[in-house]
Each structure stands twice: as structure tokens, then as C-alpha cells.
Amino acid sequence: MDLPVETPDQKLRARARRVIPGGMFGHLHSNRLPAGYPQFFERADGCHLWDVDGRRYVDFMCSWGPIVVGHQHPVVTEAVQRQMAAGDCLNGPSARMVELAERLVGLIPHADWALFSKNGTDATTTCATLARAGTGKRKILVAQGAYHGASPWCSPNPAGVTAEDRAHLLTFKYNDVGSLETAVQRAGDDLAGVIVSAYRHDYGLDQELPDPVFARRVRELCDANDAALIVDDVRAGFRLTLRGSWDLVGVQPDLSAWSKAIANGYALAAVTGNERFRDAASKLFVTGSFWASAVSMAAALATLDVLESTDGPRRMRDMGLRLREGIAAQAAAFGIGVRQSGPPQMPTLLFDDDPDCAKGDCFTLEALKHGVYLHPRHNMFMSTAHTEADIDFALEATKAGFAALAARMPRGHGS
Amino acid sequence: MDLPVETPDQKLRARARRVIPGGMFGHLHSNRLPAGYPQFFERADGCHLWDVDGRRYVDFMCSWGPIVVGHQHPVVTEAVQRQMAAGDCLNGPSARMVELAERLVGLIPHADWALFSKNGTDATTTCATLARAGTGKRKILVAQGAYHGASPWCSPNPAGVTAEDRAHLLTFKYNDVGSLETAVQRAGDDLAGVIVSAYRHDYGLDQELPDPVFARRVRELCDANDAALIVDDVRAGFRLTLRGSWDLVGVQPDLSAWSKAIANGYALAAVTGNERFRDAASKLFVTGSFWASAVSMAAALATLDVLESTDGPRRMRDMGLRLREGIAAQAAAFGIGVRQSGPPQMPTLLFDDDPDCAKGDCFTLEALKHGVYLHPRHNMFMSTAHTEADIDFALEATKAGFAALAARMPRGHGS
Numbered sequence: 001m002d003l004p005v006e007t008p009d010q011k012l013r014a015r016a017r018r019v020i021p022g023g024m025f026g027h028l029h030s031n032r033l034p035a036g037y038p039q040f041f042e043r044a045d046g047c048h049l050w051d052v053d054g055r056r057y058v059d060f061m062c063s064w065g066p067i068v069v070g071h072q073h074p075v076v077t078e079a080v081q082r083q084m085a086a087g088d089c090l091n092g093p094s095a096r097m098v099e100l101a102e103r104l105v106g107l108i109p110h111a112d113w114a115l116f117s118k119n120g121t122d123a124t125t126t127c128a129t130l131a132r133a134g135t136g137k138r139k140i141l142v143a144q145g146a147y148h149g150a151s152p153w154c155s156p157n158p159a160g161v162t163a164e165d166r167a168h169l170l171t172f173k174y175n176d177v178g179s180l181e182t183a184v185q186r187a188g189d190d191l192a193g194v195i196v197s198a199y200r201h202d203y204g205l206d207q208e209l210p211d212p213v214f215a216r217r218v219r220e221l222c223d224a225n226d227a228a229l230i231v232d233d234v235r236a237g238f239r240l241t242l243r244g245s246w247d248l249v250g251v252q253p254d255l256s257a258w259s260k261a262i263a264n265g266y267a268l269a270a271v272t273g274n275e276r277f278r279d280a281a282s283k284l285f286v287t288g289s290f291w292a293s294a295v296s297m298a299a300a301l302a303t304l305d306v307l308e309s310t311d312g313p314r315r316m317r318d319m320g321l322r323l324r325e326g327i328a329a330q331a332a333a334f335g336i337g338v339r340q341s342g343p344p345q346m347p348t349l350l351f352d353d354d355p356d357c358a359k360g361d362c363f364t365l366e367a368l369k370h371g372v373y374l375h376p377r378h379n380m381f382m383s384t385a386h387t388e389a390d391i392d393f394a395l396e397a398t399k400a401g402f403a404a405l406a407a408r409m410p411r412g413h414g415s
Numbered sequence: 416m417d418l419p420v421e422t423p424d425q426k427l428r429a430r431a432r433r434v435i436p437g438g439m440f441g442h443l444h445s446n447r448l449p450a451g452y453p454q455f456f457e458r459a460d461g462c463h464l465w466d467v468d469g470r471r472y473v474d475f476m477c478s479w480g481p482i483v484v485g486h487q488h489p490v491v492t493e494a495v496q497r498q499m500a501a502g503d504c505l506n507g508p509s510a511r512m513v514e515l516a517e518r519l520v521g522l523i524p525h526a527d528w529a530l531f532s533k534n535g536t537d538a539t540t541t542c543a544t545l546a547r548a549g550t551g552k553r554k555i556l557v558a559q560g561a562y563h564g565a566s567p568w569c570s571p572n573p574a575g576v577t578a579e580d581r582a583h584l585l586t587f588k589y590n591d592v593g594s595l596e597t598a599v600q601r602a603g604d605d606l607a608g609v610i611v612s613a614y615r616h617d618y619g620l621d622q623e624l625p626d627p628v629f630a631r632r633v634r635e636l637c638d639a640n641d642a643a644l645i646v647d648d649v650r651a652g653f654r655l656t657l658r659g660s661w662d663l664v665g666v667q668p669d670l671s672a673w674s675k676a677i678a679n680g681y682a683l684a685a686v687t688g689n690e691r692f693r694d695a696a697s698k699l700f701v702t703g704s705f706w707a708s709a710v711s712m713a714a715a716l717a718t719l720d721v722l723e724s725t726d727g728p729r730r731m732r733d734m735g736l737r738l739r740e741g742i743a744a745q746a747a748a749f750g751i752g753v754r755q756s757g758p759p760q761m762p763t764l765l766f767d768d769d770p771d772c773a774k775g776d777c778f779t780l781e782a783l784k785h786g787v788y789l790h791p792r793h794n795m796f797m798s799t800a801h802t803e804a805d806i807d808f809a810l811e812a813t814k815a816g817f818a819a820l821a822a823r824m825p826r827g828h829g830s
Contacts, residue, residue: 012513019516021528021693026702028507040513041505049506063504066704071502080499087486089478089680090456091464091788092443098427098455101434113436118533118682119703129567133575150702151566152544157700160548164579234704260704265504267533267682267705278436285572287441287565288534289481289649289675290682373506 008052012040026150027064034361034376037368044071047385049373057373058390058397060323060347062381065235065260068316069306070385076264079302083295094294100301104272107304108244110252111272115281117291120234121149123257123269124195126286128153130255130273131193131228134280139187141194143174145202148195148232156203168192174200175211184221193228193255194218198236198245199342204357204377206350207342215251222254228277229253234260234269239345239381241313242304244272264303266296306384313345316382319391320344323382326395334402336409348379351405362408363401370397423467427455441565442479449776449791452783459486462800464788472788473805473812475738475762477796480650480675483731484721485800491679494717498710509709515716519687522719523659525667526687530696532706535649536564538672538684539610541701543568545670545688546608546643549695554602556609558589560617563610563647571618583607589615590626599636608643608670609633613651613660614757619772619792621765622757630666643669643692649684650675654760654796656728657719659687679718681711721799728760731797734806735759738797741810749817751824763794766820777823778816785812 006014016039017023023039024030030039038051047070049059062068069076083096101114117123128140148154152165172183174196184191196218200208222229231253236245238261246253254277259269267290273281306312321344331338336359337352351359360376367374372394374380421429431454432438438454439445445454453466462485464474477483484491498511516529532538543555563569567580587598589611599606611633615623637644646668651660653676661668669692674684682705688696721727736759746753751774752767766774775791782789787809789795 008510012510015517016513019513019520019528021530021688021699022697024508025530025696026700026706028702028707030507039507041507041509042501044502044505049502052510059506061506063506064704066504072500077499084492084495085487086457087459087464089481089682090459091474091476091478092445092454092456093439094456095423095427095467098431098434102430105434113434115436115440118705119537121703122534125566129575131575132577138577150700151540153567155700157698159695159698159700160544160546162547162553162583164582167579167582168577265705265708267504267708267711273436280574281440282437283572283574284436285441285565285570285574287443288536289479290533290680291441292443293680293682296682 009038009040012052032377034365036365046070046072047383047390057368057371058394059373060380060382060394061373061375062383063265065381066265068238068261068383069264069303069312070383071265073264073306075306076299076302079298080266080295083298088295089290089293093292096294096297096301097292100297103301103304104270107242108256108272109247110244110254110256110274112275113273113278113281115271115286116297117269117286118267118288119269120257120259121151121154122288123234123259123271124148124154124232125151126271126284127230127255127257128193128195130271130277130281130284131230133284134228134277135192135226137190137192137227138168139170139190140168140192141170141172141183141187143196143200144171146174146197147203175208175214177214177217180214180217180221184225191225191227193230194222195230195232198231198233198240201235201342201346201379206339207348207379209343210246210249212249215246215249219251228255230255230257232257234258236346238262238307239313239316240343242307262303263296263300266299268296268300310384312384315384316345317343319386320347320382322388322391323347323394326391327398330395330399330402334406336402336405342379345382346379349374359405363405366401366404367397370400372397424453424455427467447792449780451780461485461487462798462805472783472786473809474788475795475797475809476788476790477798478680480796481680483653483676483798484679484718484727485798486680488679488721490721491714491717494713495681495710498713503710504705504708508707511709511712511716512707515712518716518719519685522657523671523687524662525659525669525671525689527690528688528693528696530686530701531712532684532701533682533703534684535672535674536566536569537703538649538674538686539563539569539647540566541686541699542610542645542670542672543608545686545692545696545699546645548699549643549692550607550641552605552607552642553583554585554605554607555583556585556587556598556602556606558611558615559586561589561612562618590623590629592629592632595629595632595636599640606640606642608645609637610645610647613646613648613655616650616757616761616794621754622763622794624758625661625664627664630661630664634666637669645670645672647672649673651761653677653722654728654731655758657722677718678711678715681714683711683715725799727799730799731760732758734801735762735797737803737806738762738809741806742813745810745814745817749821751817751820757794760797761794764789774820778820781816781819782812785815787812
């Protein structure tokens with residue numbers, strides 16, 4: 001009897017299990033995806049991604065957000081190569097840091113200054129620390145279930161976290177003014193800040209845009225209590241608009257946290273803030289070995305060039321809508337109930353009556369076999385590299401996904 | 416009257432003050448260096464660095480540690496270019512992650528596995544969290560004055576830090592067995608771990624290598640109390656030895672934190688651990704948007720190739736000793752009392768009777784004018800790119816530094 005042939009992905013998984021706990025860590029671990037998804041990748045170009053087994057996908061995760069103008073974008077690559085030939089990690093910043101801070105201050109209405117770091121968690125942690133430093137108070141309000149990073153103060157996983165790590169957090173429900181007001185009352189005269197995601201994009205749930213009434217109430221309560229309004233724009237920033245996501249509901253934060261799409265995959269994060277927090281920000285000691293490195297800042301400047309000159313958020317919106325409308329038509333034709341939520345640039349697709357995500361898994365796995373990488377639970381990401389032809393190719397794959405699902409479901413499933 | 420001509424550095428500082436709080440942040444801020452040091456840099460090659468005013472320096476800070484085989488090293492650059500042409504930030508890791516984890520496990524005696532992140536602070540924070548997750552206990556012992564990162568739990572700056580952020584930290588004195596035993600007793604049955612720097616490299620103080628008696632006692636106490644021994648090798652790792660710095664005193668930690676030199680300036684950090692903590696590590700949720708990116712891992716593999724094939728730590732030691740001996744001879748000739756401390760690969764030079772570092776400032780500023788970038792207070796860093804000729808060039812500059820100091824000092828200063 002022939003032994004099954006191991007694929008390169010399977011071989012790498014076996015090697016990884018020996019030298020990486022659990023074989024992989026964090027959000028890129030394939031263990032929350034259906035069996036059949038690859039763990040290891042070989043290369044990428046534009047909106048296409050190749051796994052180590054040589055399979056090509058039209059990609060709708062965009063590396064979970066960072067890739068916003070497509071892999072290997074020539075404008076970004078040229079800027080990166082030029083900066084690399086000069087220098088990256090030096091004894092101080094290059095001029096790119098000043099240029100990028102000026103650029104962000106010019107683009108983002110609330111921003112009077114910027115600081116730079118490497119991880120989204122660096123940026124959200126700096127915002128929380130700065131809210132405390134600037135107000136002299138301690139309580140930070142966070143929405144229940146919101147993801148603001150993977151440090152002990154905010155990690156969704158309790159392993160190794162002490163009660164004290166979250167001693168000064170109070171929770172409210174996103175878009176729920178009453179729960180917000182209750183939390184503000186509980187904080188009393190110790191309210192340092194309120195941190196809100198750009199919109200509700202919690203794992204496995206339908207997405208919700210911010211209710212303008214809620215957003216304005218957050219602003220009012222922060223003003224009335226001398227607290228910082230922090231928008232966590234790490235996931236959504238530079239995809240919906242280049243001005244900060246709450247600009248879309250007419251509310252300006254005091255502080256914003258940015259990362260992911262800011263430099264098209266190069267490691268960079270930023271905090272922007274207004275004059276009110278400038279002095280406190282100058283007194284923080286926030287730093288890291290690579291936080292002033294020039295290449296990722298050159299990449300960010302080039303990425304913003306491309307997003308501005310091509311009206312990137314609009315382009316991603318158009319392509320996201322094309323995908324959404326195609327999927328909606330297919331779902332209706334198959335009589336399968338789906339819910340598509342969130343901004344079109346960051347679509348979430350969930351199935352009705354699918355508590356264990358079995359439908360979602362079946363659907364996305366079938367799409368994967370047809371060369372399209374979707375996520376069954378998490379919001380997805382568009383890039384400006386997705387063309388009409390890529391969306392139409394994806395719709396062939398989603399059609400196959402619906403067909404596979406229909407074949408598995410009992411008759412009358414969709415009624 | 417002519418107005419003074421502004422240099423490019425001065426112009427950038429003025430622009431930076433408008434858009435970056437305090438004009439710069441963190442350890443690369445020039446405000447702790449004598450006036451005359453540059454803030455902004457243009458390019459780098461080997462052990463040479465050019466500021467934006469076009470001045471060239473032989474550099475002894477190596478970007479505060481990351482640059483270990485010299486800027487633009489062809490082996491690293493080639494590996495980086497090859498990986499960039501394939502892909503960097505993807506929907507999962509590349510094979511480089513497995514190769515690098517295997518490489519670290521092969522090199523580092525205590526390492527059975529590795530995890531990757533971006534900042535030294537990510538790695539030390541993961542070690543502390545993992546010590547707690549693995550032991551089910553909470554107290555972490557840290558040496559007074561030791562730097563383990565810039566998050567609220569470890570930052571040297573109290574701005575925005577709450578008492579709860581440090582509720583489970585207890586301190587001891589580095590190399591002081593009695594103070595260590597007292598702290599262990601205070602932790603009682605709640606001791607999760609002890610974190611120690613590779614050696615004592617606290618800012619502005621003489622450096623101290625770990626006393627083997629102390630190091631063995633840390634190991635014994637961690638074993639007796641089922642606690643994790645964590646070596647923070649972020650600053651010293653891969654410069655003194657490739658096996659982990661406490662291997663030099665014959666003590667193996669349970670967990671080590673790495674960053675800085677691991678990838679010659681590309682943003683990467685790592686945690687290595689032994690079997691005892693593998694299961695707990697697999698249960699942590701540690702992640703960041705760029706933690707699986709392939710380019711910095713390709714850079715790390717190439718950096719380790721160069722360090723291994725050239726016996727890099729030995730080379731840096733030889734050049735560090737050449738510098739140290741030259742400086743000692745000059746100091747004796749000028750009759751100026753200096754203290755040179757720490758491993759030769761990471762020299763610290765401090766002046767006797769210099770409480771405000773005025774002598775150090777004068778000396779290093781004069782060296783800077785002669786094209787050599789030294790630090791008056793912090794430990795410095797050698798790279799394998801420093802040649803005998805570079806050291807001899809530097810010794811001309813330090814000679815000028817001693818001469819400038821002698822000219823300023825009252826007669827009989829050195830006696």
C-alpha cells in the first residue's frame with residue numbers, strides 16, 4: 001500500500017510542531033480555519049497569493065489588513081528599494097519620519113502630531129497610557145468583545161493575565177448609549193479615556209457601523225469628563241477613508257491608533273493626537289529598537305501616495321460592493337440565507353442558522369478549492385489591486401461554494 | 416548682520432517639533448546627548464553612518480544594537496532581496512519561520528522552541544506572561560534599575576503608569592544573592608518568574624557581568640520554587656555568544672527574550688523556551704500584524720550565517736579589546752581617570768569624578784567632531800564590520816577627546 005504523499009505544507013507543519021509551540025501562534029494560526037486551508041505561504045503579487053503547495057488564490061484577507069494597494073506594488077517597492085539603499089535602522093530617524101508625520105497631520109483632521117511604533121498593540125497601548133498621563137486619571141472604557149491587541153491589558157485570551165492588568169478597565173456595549181453612560185458614571189472622577197473601534201468588527205459577529213448618535217455621545221461624555229476619546233483605527237484605518245474612520249460620522253477623536261494598512265505590509269504603527277495631548281505625549285517614554293526605522297516610513301509615504309492618487313478607499317468600496325451584490329444574488333438564487341455586514345472594503349459574510357460555522361466552513365473551503373481565499377468568521381479585506389475580473393473570478397468560486405452548501409443541506413433549507 | 420545658516424538637521428528638527436511631540440521620542444531622541452550630536456541620519460554602510468548634514472562617522476552605537484554585521488551587509492541584503500521578491504507579509508508564515516525556529520533551537524542550548532514578534536518589549540512581555548501562564552502564579556522578580564522595555568509594566572518612565580501595572584513585581588539587586596533571596600521569600604508561593612538582564616547594563620552606570628554564584632543561585636531558586644528563569648537577552652544576544660549570554664556562566668534559563676541584533680536591523684524579536692513551557696506557550700494568544708512576516712526572518716537567517724561563519728562574537732571581542740586598550744593607554748598618558756566596563760563587544764566608558772557627565776559629554780563631542788560616534792552614558796555596540804583601521808581611526812578621535820578634556824581641566828586633574 002502506498003503511503004500518502006506529504007505536501008510541502010504538511011511537511012512544514014510537522015517541522016513547525018517540533019520547534020514552535022502548537023505549530024504556529026496568533027491570528028495567522030490555521031487552526032481556526034477549516035482543514036484544507038494552507039498554513040504556509042510562498043509568494044504574493046497584487047491580490048494573488050501562492051501557498052507552499054503552489055496553489056494560487058485571489059486573496060480577500062490581504063494578510064489580515066496590511067496589504068491595501070496589493071503585494072509588490074511598484075510605487076511602494078521603488079520607495080522601499082531607494083530607502084534600503086540609503087539606510088533603514090540608524091542612530092536616529094531619517095527625514096522620512098518628519099515627512100510622514102507631516103503627511104498624517106495634513107490628512108487626518110484631528111491630528112496635530114504623530115508618534116510611530118511597530119504593532120497595533122503598541123499604538124493602542126500608547127493611547128491608553130497617554131490618556132492616563134494627559135488626564136492624571138486611570139479608568140479606560142472599552143467595548144465588550146472589542147479587540148484592541150494582544151498585550152495582557154487587552155488580550156482576548158486570559159492565559160497569564162492578572163486581575164490587576166485590567167483593574168482600570170470598564171466595559172460598555174458598542175453603539176449602546178445607555179451602557180456607555182453607565183460606565184462613565186462608574187468611572188466617576190477617574191475617567192481617563194474611552195477607546196472605541198472604528199466600527200464594531202468583533203470576531204465571528206455581524207459587523208456594525210458606528211451609530212452617529214452613539215459617536216457624538218462618546219465625544220460629549222469625553223469632553224464633559226476631561227477624558228480622551230481614542231479611536232482604534234488599527235484595522236480599518238486607510239481603507240474606509242484616509243481621514244480617520246470616525247470622520248465618516250463627523251466625530252473627531254483626541255487620539256487615534258493606526259497600523260496594518262499604513263505601509264502596505266511593512267511593519268509600522270502610529271498614534272496621532274491633537275494639541276490637548278501634545279505635552280503629555282512629549283513626556284512619555286515610548287520606544288522600540290526599530291520604531292524610527294526609515295524603510296517602513298518610506299513605504300507608508302508611497303502607500304498614501306497610491307491611495308490618494310487612485311482614490312483607494314472608493315476603489316475598494318466599489319469592488320467590495322461588486323462582490324457583495326454578486327454574493328447576495330447567488331444566495332437568493334440558491335435560497336440560502338446569508339448576512340453581509342460592515343463597510344464594503346471590509347466585508348463579513350455569515351450564514352443564517354449557522355451556530356458552529358459549519359456552513360461558513362463548507363462554503364469558504366469550496367471557494368478555496370476554486371482559488372479564492374475567504375474567511376468563514378472574520379471580516380475580510382479588499383485592496384486596490386482587486387479588479388472587476390478578480391471579483392468575477394471570486395464570484396465563480398462563491399457560486400461553487402453555494403452549490404456545495406446546497407448539496408449538503410436538507411431540502412427546504414433556505415425557506 | 417547675516418542670519419545663521421540652518422543646517423538640514425536643524426531644519427528637520429524645526430519641522431519635527433511641529434508634528435512630533437518634543438520633536439522626537441524614545442531612546443533615539445538626541446536630547447540626552449550633548450548639543451552638537453545629529454538627530455537625523457541619511458545613510459549607512461558597514462560601520463559608517465552619515466547624518467543629514469553629510470558628516471560621516473565611524474559608529475559605535477550600531478543603531479543601539481541592531482546592526483551587528485554592519486549596514487548593507489551583502490549576505491543579508493541578498494537574502495532580503497530574494498525574500499522581498501517572493502513575499503513578506505502574507506496570510507501566514509513562510510518556510511523562513513520554521514527554518515529560523517529550527518536554527519535557534521539548534522544554536523541555543525536551552526531552546527526547544529521559538530516564538531516571534533517585533534519589539535524587545537514584545538519578547539520580555541511574552542516571557543512574563545508565559546511565566547505566569549505556565550506556573551499559575553503571579554509575582555515576577557526584576558532587578559532594580561534594569562531596563563526590560565517601554566510598556567507600562569516595565570517602562571522606566573512613570574507617566575501614565577498605574578500602580579496596578581506593577582502590582583506583581585518585586586525587586587532585587589543584580590548580582591546580590593541576599594537581596595534575591597529576600598525577594599523570593601516575599602513572593603512566597605506566588606513566584607512565577609525571575610527576569611534578569613544578560614548582564615547589568617543599566618543606563619549611566621558601570622556595567623557588571625553576572626557573578627556565576629549569583630547566576631547559579633537564581634537557577635536554584637527558580638527550580639526550588641517552580642518559577643521561570645527568564646534571561647532578557649534583547650540587548651546582548653548574538654553579540655557575546657550565539658548560545659545565549661548566560662551560557663557563558665554555565666546557567667541555562669527556561670525562557671529568553673531576543674531582539675535587536677537578531678536580524679541586523681530588520682524588525683524582529685523572539686522568545687525561546689524549554690520543554691517545560693512549551694504547553695503553556697501553545698496556549699498564549701501572542702500576535703501582531705507583522706509577526707509572521709518573512710523578510711526579517713530571512714534577514715535573521717543570513718545574519719546568523721555571517722555571525723557563525725566569521726565567529727562574529729570573537730571578532731567583535733577582538734575589536735572591542737583593541738579599542739579598550741587604546742583608550743586605556745590614552746587615559747593613562749593624559750592622567751585622566753576612566754572606567755571601561757562590560758564585555759568588549761558592548762563597551763561602556765565613564766569618567767571618574769564626573770557626576771553630571773560633563774567630562775563624558777566633552778570627550779564624546781570632541782570625538783564626534785573627529786568623525787567617531789560614541790555615547791557618553793549608555794553602553795556602546797561593536798559590529799563585525801569594524802576593522803583594525805576603523806578602531807585606529809577611532810583612537811585618533813578619542814585622543815583628541817582626551818586632549819580637549821585635558822585642556823579644560825584644572826592642573827592635577829588626574830592625580
